Amino acid sequence: MKTSKPVVVEIFGQQYTLRGDADEPYVRELARYVDKKIREVAAKTKTNDLRRLAVLSAINIAHDYRRLADEQQHHQMAIRQIGRKTRDLIESIEEEFDDLHLH
Amino acid sequence: MKTSKPVVVEIFGQQYTLRGDADEPYVRELARYVDKKIREVAAKTKTNDLRRLAVLSAINIAHDYRRLADEQQHHQMAIRQIGRKTRDLIESIEEEFDDLHLH
Numbered sequence: 001m002k003t004s005k006p007v008v009v010e011i012f013g014q015q016y017t018l019r020g021d022a023d024e025p026y027v028r029e030l031a032r033y034v035d036k037k038i039r040e041v042a043a044k045t046k047t048n049d050l051r052r053l054a055v056l057s058a059i060n061i062a063h064d065y066r067r068l069a070d071e072q073q074h075h076q077m078a079i080r081q082i083g084r085k086t087r088d089l090i091e092s093i094e095e096e097f098d099d100l101h102l103h
Numbered sequence: 104m105k106t107s108k109p110v111v112v113e114i115f116g117q118q119y120t121l122r123g124d125a126d127e128p129y130v131r132e133l134a135r136y137v138d139k140k141i142r143e144v145a146a147k148t149k150t151n152d153l154r155r156l157a158v159l160s161a162i163n164i165a166h167d168y169r170r171l172a173d174e175q176q177h178h179q180m181a182i183r184q185i186g187r188k189t190r191d192l193i194e195s196i197e198e199e200f201d202d203l204h205l206h
Contacts, residue, residue, distance in 0.1 A: 034161045054157030055114050058137045065168045072175050
């Protein structure tokens with residue numbers, strides 16, 4: 001992830017300079033999200049070791065990512081199924097009414 | 104993210120014990136993914152400070168998550184549109200053929 005000009009964000013009390021193509025409000029939103037995730041893990045694990053907290057948070061975010069990716073795969077399967085059913089429906093209507101052509 | 108029995112994983116040369124409800128192969132897969140992400144960031148930023156690397160990797164994974172979430176929103180809009188068009192199609196066919204009832 002890159003931002004067009006350097007954006008300085010604060011995560012769990014430490015400053016990070018992020019550079020690249022993304023716009024500043026989006027980068028700040030990502031930083032707030034990661035900060036929130038690290039604070040959630042910190043509250044659960046009762047450690048202030050930012051190195052461990054950041055790695056555990058990265059695993060949690062990766063877990064969220066995977067769940068979303070699995071959901072998306074199910075949606076894509078549903079879309080394909082809807083497509084098949086719609087084609088079957090149109091075909092059966094066309095067979096029923098030989099002279100009917102749907103556009 | 105929780106695993107049913109403690110799973111010890113290695114990420115960027117450090118061991119982490121993960122506990123909770125998820126199964127072991129899945130937890131190991133997540134750990135490999137985070138390890139890969141940290142190594143990618145390490146290669147780009149030329150630092151070995153795992154605390155910074157882990158935070159930057161968490162931001163990158165959060166960025167992937169957001170892109171996927173945006174994509175999913177577009178898919179859901181597409182599904183709603185397909186639903187509307189299918190209903191319109193069925194309605195127009197029913198209007199055309201008053202005595203035709205689709206099931």
